Amino acid sequence: FINGIFREKKAPFDKQQYSQFLEKQAQEQRLxxxxxxxxxxxxYRLNANQLT
Structure with missing residues (x-):
C-alpha cells in the first residue's frame, strides 16, 4: 500500500490516473x-467442529 503511494508521487501527476489508482486501492481494501x-x-466453523 505504501509502495503504491510512493510510486504515485514519483510519477507525473495525472488526475485521471490518480483517481483510477484510488479506485483500485478502494477495491482491494473491499476485497x-x-x-x-x-x-x-x-x-469459526473449524473451531466449532473442534469443540464438538
Missing amino acids: NRQQQHYMSEEE
Missing part, C-alpha cells in the same frame, strides 16, 4: 475485508 470476513467464518 481484503470480504476475504477476512470469509476467513473468520471459516475459522
